[in-house]
Amino acid sequence: MRSVVFVLLPGVHLLDLAGPAQVFGTAADHGHPYRLRYVGERATVPSAQGLPLTAETAWPALDPADLVLVPGWRSPTARGGPRLGEAWEARLRAHHAAGGTVASVCSGAQALGRAGLLDGRRFTTHHELQDELAARHPRATLVRDVLFVTDDRVVTSAGIASGIDLALHLLAARHGPALAARVARAMVVYARRNGHEPQASAMLRHRSHLDDTVHRVQDLIDARFAEPLPLATLATAAGVSERTLTRVFTRATGGLTPLRYQQRLRLERAEHLIGQGAMVETAARTVGFDDARMLRRLRARR
Template structure:
């Protein structure tokens, strides 16, 4: 059976991680037994990278004709150096690709290119959180969604900043080969928690760590690694040589949520991931420390499962 093609489109001053993250997912898929044919195209002979590197041996756009079974991914670029005088070189090609019904994706700031090409008119979309307001302002026909990893609108996918190209690529691999295989690829890439498009741009474990307090970091790390166990405030406080009252106050001040809320959110995030990997609910309950059957059934429905406690 012929491998599905994934064509990566490079602008000048492309961001390396925007490209490499998605490339690695499809490359690792091949290492795990489901190969893709990877192609690299650009309207430029030697596009530069925003970090100072350069690419060679890329195919010109006219050398690749997109078909309905292809995946086209436009990697994000440095918008401050984006040469709009070259639009005529690539817009018709990208528009023609979308018209075939092929999957067309943007990573990070490449959403602006899809908007320029008119492919986001009337569509829900997203981009890096630092550019969502600008995307909506400059392209009022778009429906920009904030704080999402990626958004699908028919055959058009837009992802948020940098590493979310990995999440989008894993989602596409999952659509082709199922969640168990996508999990295998994620595990091979040493990705701890694979996120879907409905998740926020930061996982629970990350979004409450924007502080430098060692005690609270130690508590957060302990919780993340002991979700299957009973976690008490007394034990956490003793571990960091604090009183329960002081730890409670410090944790809420630095993270914005209580210790109990943090434990619950981490358990829910882990449970949803395990359920999407098709683990039995009884095992998920044991692995996450969630004892409520009603809570598990609700999470199972959110993960697209029947909710049977088998």
């Protein structure tokens, strides 16, 4: 079982912590269990909202597949907030050096910066801290006014609720966007927000509606987008006519038919495979096209 280790500092914001914890906790309900662990330099960590939190004080043994996440804390400036001891900063560096992913929410980026993990990388943080952190870490590149940024297994997010977006993004990267869409829906996060990447998944981008019939059809397409899915098959699964399905699907997704939606999923998956070194022909067949011609047409059209 993979672990998510939350590093708690005094004054931690509850939503910075609870949002990602809820995402990874909900993933277990969909077949991807995570062990959630809460560590701190003190056994009791006061939160910004007054609720004391209990933490393990021993750093756990970690695998490169595990995630270490530093939630933010209440502090008007980066200079005046709490900080990790040098030994714990070294553990953040060691986990990343071993191939692990390190993430932060809001002012948690300060801990990553002090550990040297922002140098040479792009990052973001809460808009009120951007200028100060950029000045303190001139070797890092600040990306302003985005929800989250990923750079070489260092993932930073903006503030408070953006930790949910960050965690959903990490689920999508690890297990596929279909799982992230199911978790978002279970959490009633229908308006799943994108990060800085323009190619954020169509599975999530077109889920900002409340039509349960369309959600059920999208669930089916998400799980089987590489297979032939005739409109009649989708309509039967939804319990409506083909004409009704086309009408409600187009209205809910902002103009997409089920076929166009499926093609977007295939295109995005193919683009990912090509980005990982696959040949265009191989990527095309993997996502369900008979050959690369349709994939090339869709890429050119986009």
